Amino acid sequence: MSSGLTEEQKRRIEENRQKALARRAERRAAPGEGGRPASQRLDPASLQQDGRRVGSCHQPPGGQGQQKDGVEKGPSPVDAHPPAAGLCGVQPNNYPQGSNQAGATRPFPPADAWSHPHPPHSGAQHQQAPQQPKYYLASKNPTEASCPRFADGERTDAHCRTEYTPLPSDSMLTDAGRPPCGPCPETCGGSSVSHFYSTVQPFAPLKEAKVQKRDSSAVHSKARCALKGRCVRHGEDRFQVEVGYSAELIAMFKTVPSRSYDPATKMWNFSLEDYCHLMKEVKELSSVTLAPLEGTDAASQVPFSNSITTSPTLKTLLKTCSGWQKPSAIVKGKCVLISRSRFEVDIGYDAEMIGVFKQMGSRNYDMKTRKWSFLLEDYPRLMGAIQSLPSIEAEPLPKPVIQTFAAQLGATTTCAADIPDADLSAVDSKIVAGLMPFQREGVNFAISREGRLLLADDMGLGKTIQAICIAAYYQKEWPLLVVTPSSVRFTWAEAFHRWLPSLSPGSTNVIVTGKDSLTSGLINIVSFDLLSKMDKQLKETFQVIIVDESHFLKNIKTARCRAAMPLLKAAKRVILLSGTPALSRPAELYTQIAAVRPSFFPQFHSFGLRYCDAKKMPWGWDYSRSSNLGELKFLLEESIMIRRLKSEVLSQLPAKQRTVVVVAPEGINAKTKAVLAAATKEMAKGYKTKQEEKEALLLFYNRTAEAKIRSVIEYILDLLESGREKFLVFAHHKIVLDAISEELEKKRVGYIRIDGSTPSAERQSLCQNFQVSEKLSVAVLSITAANMGVTLSSADLVVFAELFWNPGVLIQAEDRAHRIGQTSSVSIHYLVAKGTADVFLWPMIQEKIKVLGAAGLSEANFSETAEATDYFVKDPRQKTIYDLFQKAFADDGDDLDEALRMEAVDACQNPDLGRAGQSAKDSCSESPRKKQRIEDFFCKQ
Numbered sequence: 001m002s003s004g005l006t007e008e009q010k011r012r013i014e015e016n017r018q019k020a021l022a023r024r025a026e027r028r029a030a031p032g033e034g035g036r037p038a039s040q041r042l043d044p045a046s047l048q049q050d051g052r053r054v055g056s057c058h059q060p061p062g063g064q065g066q067q068k069d070g071v072e073k074g075p076s077p078v079d080a081h082p083p084a085a086g087l088c089g090v091q092p093n094n095y096p097q098g099s100n101q102a103g104a105t106r107p108f109p110p111a112d113a114w115s116h117p118h119p120p121h122s123g124a125q126h127q128q129a130p131q132q133p134k135y136y137l138a139s140k141n142p143t144e145a146s147c148p149r150f151a152d153g154e155r156t157d158a159h160c161r162t163e164y165t166p167l168p169s170d171s172m173l174t175d176a177g178r179p180p181c182g183p184c185p186e187t188c189g190g191s192s193v194s195h196f197y198s199t200v201q202p203f204a205p206l207k208e209a210k211v212q213k214r215d216s217s218a219v220h221s222k223a224r225c226a227l228k229g230r231c232v233r234h235g236e237d238r239f240q241v242e243v244g245y246s247a248e249l250i251a252m253f254k255t256v257p258s259r260s261y262d263p264a265t266k267m268w269n270f271s272l273e274d275y276c277h278l279m280k281e282v283k284e285l286s287s288v289t290l291a292p293l294e295g296t297d298a299a300s301q302v303p304f305s306n307s308i309t310t311s312p313t314l315k316t317l318l319k320t321c322s323g324w325q326k327p328s329a330i331v332k333g334k335c336v337l338i339s340r341s342r343f344e345v346d347i348g349y350d351a352e353m354i355g356v357f358k359q360m361g362s363r364n365y366d367m368k369t370r371k372w373s374f375l376l377e378d379y380p381r382l383m384g385a386i387q388s389l390p391s392i393e394a395e396p397l398p399k400p401v402i403q404t405f406a407a408q409l410g411a412t413t414t415c416a417a418d419i420p421d422a423d424l425s426a427v428d429s430k431i432v433a434g435l436m437p438f439q440r441e442g443v444n445f446a447i448s449r450e451g452r453l454l455l456a457d458d459m460g461l462g463k464t465i466q467a468i469c470i471a472a473y474y475q476k477e478w479p480l481l482v483v484t485p486s487s488v489r490f491t492w493a494e495a496f497h498r499w500l501p502s503l504s505p506g507s508t509n510v511i512v513t514g515k516d517s518l519t520s521g522l523i524n525i526v527s528f529d530l531l532s533k534m535d536k537q538l539k540e541t542f543q544v545i546i547v548d549e550s551h552f553l554k555n556i557k558t559a560r561c562r563a564a565m566p567l568l569k570a571a572k573r574v575i576l577l578s579g580t581p582a583l584s585r586p587a588e589l590y591t592q593i594a595a596v597r598p599s600f601f602p603q604f605h606s607f608g609l610r611y612c613d614a615k616k617m618p619w620g621w622d623y624s625r626s627s628n629l630g631e632l633k634f635l636l637e638e639s640i641m642i643r644r645l646k647s648e649v650l651s652q653l654p655a656k657q658r659t660v661v662v663v664a665p666e667g668i669n670a671k672t673k674a675v676l677a678a679a680t681k682e683m684a685k686g687y688k689t690k691q692e693e694k695e696a697l698l699l700f701y702n703r704t705a706e707a708k709i710r711s712v713i714e715y716i717l718d719l720l721e722s723g724r725e726k727f728l729v730f731a732h733h734k735i736v737l738d739a740i741s742e743e744l745e746k747k748r749v750g751y752i753r754i755d756g757s758t759p760s761a762e763r764q765s766l767c768q769n770f771q772v773s774e775k776l777s778v779a780v781l782s783i784t785a786a787n788m789g790v791t792l793s794s795a796d797l798v799v800f801a802e803l804f805w806n807p808g809v810l811i812q813a814e815d816r817a818h819r820i821g822q823t824s825s826v827s828i829h830y831l832v833a834k835g836t837a838d839v840f841l842w843p844m845i846q847e848k849i850k851v852l853g854a855a856g857l858s859e860a861n862f863s864e865t866a867e868a869t870d871y872f873v874k875d876p877r878q879k880t881i882y883d884l885f886q887k888a889f890a891d892d893g894d895d896l897d898e899a900l901r902m903e904a905v906d907a908c909q910n911p912d913l914g915r916a917g918q919s920a921k922d923s924c925s926e927s928p929r930k931k932q933r934i935e936d937f938f939c940k941q
């Protein structure tokens, strides 16, 4: 017996009990009454003045409340509660008598426990006197303290069920062979309650309540029995039903997961989440009408997710995320999001729980996976019901999922589906007009997420232009910080000026040493590694930050990540760019999620448990696996991430996209710089003969190759770290090809190499291997020896580590990837270094490609960014050299021969003549005319 009653309550209970006993005695004495089941007697006189009915009412089956002597006793406060609130009922008859196991308990009885004289086994049984042994609750009554409560205040009655003793045979059966009517828990005096339970029907209450409804309607005419009541608000998120007694109403109440009975006021109250459902049920009852809550109308019929008044609050929903573990649980499982609108309950079998599932309108059972799924709008109701099943433990959806899908869960009225078009009128029109449709959608998404997002488009889809546009939308909050791999710092600076022409020339500050100021520009561009060396300046905060290749931050233990995270968390706008968000390795995604939404998973461990299949090992936790990946993807896509694959937007992409990558000048050492500067100066003076000119240019070209090696390798390694799985690298000089090969070997990256020394017979098998093998990531190719006759379409990225003055050769080389079999748009990156021969070659190449394009001979023009390199010819001295290059090579009738000759020169200049010399000779094998020329050339040397 609960000890929490006041004296007044006890007194009233006793008073009611006495009244009930008296009325019962009267009825028994009255002729013609005794044989009718109490459930069929509705005596208006038994209604109290306040409208509540006292006295006869449906009796819980089994003669609950009977003492051994067969005399009803007054209702205990516990009895007056709905059983789930701590009532100690009997166990179902298929459990051993007195069993205390959790699985044998029920959080609340089926409706019939109160309203129907039979246990709700089957329709047939309803017509018969119960065959099962009947139990009643013996003297041991649990105290409040002995009954642990769920978060919602209900007690886990597993602890409350104690000793049960069979009822004295038939002592309490009515003449109809049914147990006699017992006390109404609301108003009547009565004895402590014991219940019959269905052995199977878990959430049978609703169904049974309907059986009850039909029975009732057969007996009562609506006009005679209609009981009027109303719903009133009860606290922040509950409502109370003020109504007199109706057995069928009580039966239905007991099917509502959030029900609570207040013995003091003798009223039932419920969560607003259940309001619609309850009103719907009431509408079906013939004998009761309820006035709706103030502020609603028949709105009660509207599902709660569409109704403001009845929506579950986000707070209520979030409550389900904590305190869900049940020590008594036997069947354990979890809820998992399986689409934007549905969730699945991944759990073992329990009949009662299946009954609950079957009450959900949106239920769906997947025969293959043997899992049940539901619409998110059913989540609150389902979780409420599951929470009241003590033997079932279902891990709820995580908080971030609840927060993100609040609209679908019915906790907000805002529609999350459509992303509005952002107002970009304040942004440079050049960039706005230049956005492809899917890029515009990316910008809209970013702005709808208030500038905090992970832009995870496939590689080459133009994340740069989108990021610049998003950042420009927040230009008032600049200075801007851009964190990038060091090899593309200057490319970023170029892109800003190209796309935002309104920027003044000095607005970009590319940081090249740890001593540079991090904040001196309007746009500050820094590499990951330099950022981590600028600890003192890291106290500066930026409101807007772009992080290119943000997966570089995947490891929280690295210096770069430790340096960047506080800045990102403090910033107002965080634009992360990654073409390879490690969705299959969730642990690697954590830092990026935390950077964009620190509140989602404040602790890595909870993220690890849910998405990394975290396992405790002898040495600590292992987070290297993955779990619930689908949910993670839906969560990220709904909240912070936008990702489009190339295949999805292919129709908007050109067949080829050429990009110029300005490689870092500090990659060139001081000595080489000086040599190059001297050569430039010398060439600007001019030469007497064409031959002299060409030789000087070739030497310059050769020095350029040496100068670029370091930056080229850095760029290739960055590409690999960014997740590029397959690409081609073209170079001309042997030293460059060798340096790349050595680095790939050092890093154990699978590659093939085709240069002039590769026998023709071997080329084919090398190409075939590259096409099919996932282990071969890079094809290292000589511009002159591998620009034709090979197919390498399994790659969709071509990198030119060096330039070549004949654009026809370059286009042919590009087409190793861009050919039949290619299903994607091909990205082509030209690496260009300032202060080298590139400065002269590049404008020339660009111009020629434009001409080819105009003539329909080249499928693609250079992108806007590529054109941004016009500045290369601003120096009049440079112009002279540029003209020199044009004169020397552009007018040459046979550029390829020239290239071969240069390769031979290259071979001669290197002590290891083997490859290059061989290269030239091999090339000759394809053309007798060329062979002759090269042999002539070698002979001349």
Ligand SMILES: Nc1ncnc2c1ncn2[C@@H]1O[C@H](COP(=O)(O)OP(=O)(O)OP(=O)(O)O)[C@@H](O)[C@H]1O
Pocket (backbone or CB within 6 Å): 434, 435, 436, 439, 457, 458, 459, 460, 461, 462, 463, 464, 465, 578, 579, 657, 658, 659, 660, 827, 863, 864, 865, 866
């Ligand atoms: N709207 C556009 N108009 C013109 N050129 C564009 C546009 N969008 C992208 N490009 C060009 O496409 C090329 C690829 O763009 P970008 O380098 O931004 O791709 P990305 O998504 O960052 O690729 P990665 O992940 O490989 O770095 C660049 O040359 C860029 O200038």
